[in-house]
Amino acid sequence: xPSAIGEGRIERLQQRGQRVRQEVSGLTSEFEDALGDLERVxxxxxxxxxxxxxxxxxxxxxVLGGGLPKTLSRLLFGMGGRLALVLAAQRxxxxxxxxxxxxxxxxxx
Numbered sequence: 001x002p003s004a005i006g007e008g009r010i011e012r013l014q015q016r017g018q019r020v021r022q023e024v025s026g027l028t029s030e031f032e033d034a035l036g037d038l039e040r041v042x043x044x045x046x047x048x049x050x051x052x053x054x055x056x057x058x059x060x061x062x063v064l065g066g067g068l069p070k071t072l073s074r075l076l077f078g079m080g081g082r083l084a085l086v087l088a089a090q091r092x093x094x095x096x097x098x099x100x101x102x103x104x105x106x107x108x109x
Contacts, residue, residue: 046053062068068076 042053063073
């Protein structure tokens with residue numbers, strides 16, 4: 001004979017299960033929409049620039065398939081990371097200069 005406490009826990013578990021099912025269903029729908037958008041973008045690029053798209057796909061497949069040695073991959077990702085930081089710093093500096101905020105520079109008088 002189940003107790004009232006056990007029945008309450010079972011009901012809460014069922015409610016949580018239903019909420020999880022609903023959230024997963026919503027997430028699946030969003031994921032399918034995103035995949036559809038990605039597919040449209042790739043198809044547009046393929047029709048506009050077929051050779052560039054195929055080259056990018058082949059290069060990405062080669063890299064993801066382990067075609068590059070680890071040391072070269074580290075070197076390229078390191079360089080890319082440093083380049084991204086430099087570009088971000090330049091954009092930040094340009095944004096500060098445009099806003100009129102003082103930039104600490106050594107100025108010769």
